[in-house]
Amino acid sequence: MAKTASMKSSKAAKPVIKKQIFIWEGTSRDGKKVTGETPAANSDMIKADLRRQGIVPKRVKKKSSVAASQQKITAGDIAIFARQLSTMMRAGVPLVQSFDITGNGHSNPAMRNLILSIKSDIEGGGTFASSLRKHPLHFDDLFCNLVEAGEQSGALETLLDKIAIYKEKTESLKIKIKKAVTYPIIVICVAFIVTAILLIFVVPVFADLFKSFGAELPAITQFYVNMSNYLVERWYIVLFGLVGIITFFIEGYKRSPAFREAIERTSLKAPVVGDLTMKTSVARFARTLATMFAAGVPLVEAMDSVAGAAGNIQYKKAILQIRDGLASGQQLQAGMKNFPELFPNMVVQMVAIGEESGALDTMLTKVADYYEELVDAAVDSLTAMLEPAIMAFLAVVVGGLIIAMYMPIFKLGEVVR
Missing domain, CATH: 1.20.81.30 (Type II secretion system (T2SS), domain F)
Structure with a gap:
């Protein structure tokens, strides 16, 4: 029989709150600088969420429409990123080192900065999935959920391969x-x-x-x-x-x-x-x-x-x-x-x-x-x-x-x- 799963009872419908993308900078528990972008209704929600994660927010600002229009990272870049990570991890390259190789060798500056930002978050103590969720413009729930499942099951390289195939x-x-x-x-x-x-x-x-x-x-x-x-x-x-x-x-x-x-x-x-x-x-x-x-x-x-x-x-x-x-x-x-x-x-x-x-x-x-x-x-x-x-x-x-x-x-x- 197919796998089944339980689901929490449906909650009463809540009014829809329009969310915007905020860019933030902060300091992690070990004093390292961390950055990211997160959707929220206002900056106060971002700051409260960061504090719950043990991050001291230093700067939170709304992402401008100009910055959004200049976005240069494509879905194809994300697919290639997943494929490269999967290949390197299957070859025995550690995750953080894989980010170094992938990021520094990327021809797209925007993609390079994104990869190195994720690497910085992971080095600061965050999980791969939580680091990806800070960049919702590029990594959807499906990508993040599969990475989280891979981290929990110890089969991250296999899941990255599935993500790469799916994206391709x-x-x-x-x-x-x-x-x-x-x-x-x-x-x-x-x-x-x-x-x-x-x-x-x-x-x-x-x-x-x-x-x-x-x-x-x-x-x-x-x-x-x-x-x-x-x-x-x-x-x-x-x-x-x-x-x-x-x-x-x-x-x-x-x-x-x-x-x-x-x-x-x-x-x-x-x-x-x-x-x-x-x-x-x-x-x-x-x-x-x-x-x-x-x-x-x-x-x-x-x-x-x-x-x-x-x-x-x-x-x-x-x-x-x-x-x-x-x-x-x-x-x-x-x-x-x-x-x-x-x-x-x-x-x-x-x-x-x-x-x-x-x-x-x-x-x-x-x-x-x-x-x-x-x-x-x-x-x-x-x-x-x-x-x-x-x-x-x-x-x-x-x-x-x-x-x-x-x-x-x-x-x-x-x-x-």
């Missing part, structure tokens, strides 16, 4: 999705810019020429001439309108959970995109849960990290409901059956086999591998399908505009007569 697979999945959407976005943007240039700078020249003819223009030509006149006279309205719409969607997606949920619910139902989103989310769910479960993290506790890494609000809500079912004694596959639109029957069957055979992590890994291959195929198929569609779009938009401008020229002989 996750990054690979992100790259595939970006590949699917980047090309059409770039082409559409180029088409928009070219069309705007033609309407603002080229069409007015043709319009003056047509006006000198004194003849009635074809309907499509007149349409583009009217559009050009509007853009030339009121370009600022169009520009501000576009910027406003784009800003509305971006900020709404970031700041409004309800708006974001509506967008993600719609994306799951959209043709082509919905299927790709489902496959990506299932692959991420299976990979994350397999990694946590194989590391010995209790199933109920692991579901919290899985929900945090879901990447889609619909899946996050479903996973949290499944977690509540697990806490009351329900099997994982039974909880997943309640969401047939999110978890295909094949996935539920694989999970059921894993639970009955006691090899849940193995079956989840197989599900993750299978769905990552499906994502690969879906991305290739989507790209192949989009290329002719985009060419047709360009032909209609740009080609139609050019033809409309030359139609009166073709009738020039009739106008002159």
Whole structure:
């Protein structure tokens, strides 16, 4: 049977307190300087937390938005960091020395400073996991929980290897999705810019020429001439309108959970995109849960990290409901059956086999591998399908505009007569 774990009874919902990232400096019990960054509602909470850890706070300040925008550490850097640590520890290199080698040899100054800061915290008496938790922008709960499990079980190098594999697979999945959407976005943007240039700078020249003819223009030509006149006279309205719409969607997606949920619910139902989103989310769910479960993290506790890494609000809500079912004694596959639109029957069957055979992590890994291959195929198929569609779009938009401008020229002989 699959592993199970108890869970503390649910606490009453508390009002959400907006947290900010604070950078702090302090002195540990042995007099060494320690630094870090921690999310909290205010600086007083940071100071109180540091004192509980035996650290005397010297400086606590809110991390500026400018500093956040200049962040240069990528998820790929974190994956490489985990892989390097795992490799060196398997070779018998002590943890602190591994930090020295990894940090001093890193080409990214920001990553080098981060690694050496973690090393300093560990030398000051902190655990590896607690040192990582001081840098929540770079190390999520899943990373920290697995490292903590590795420290407690004495199998840190094995857990670091699992983290590295998980991060590498996750990054690979992100790259595939970006590949699917980047090309059409770039082409559409180029088409928009070219069309705007033609309407603002080229069409007015043709319009003056047509006006000198004194003849009635074809309907499509007149349409583009009217559009050009509007853009030339009121370009600022169009520009501000576009910027406003784009800003509305971006900020709404970031700041409004309800708006974001509506967008993600719609994306799951959209043709082509919905299927790709489902496959990506299932692959991420299976990979994350397999990694946590194989590391010995209790199933109920692991579901919290899985929900945090879901990447889609619909899946996050479903996973949290499944977690509540697990806490009351329900099997994982039974909880997943309640969401047939999110978890295909094949996935539920694989999970059921894993639970009955006691090899849940193995079956989840197989599900993750299978769905990552499906994502690969879906991305290739989507790209192949989009290329002719985009060419047709360009032909209609740009080609139609050019033809409309030359139609009166073709009738020039009739106008002159």
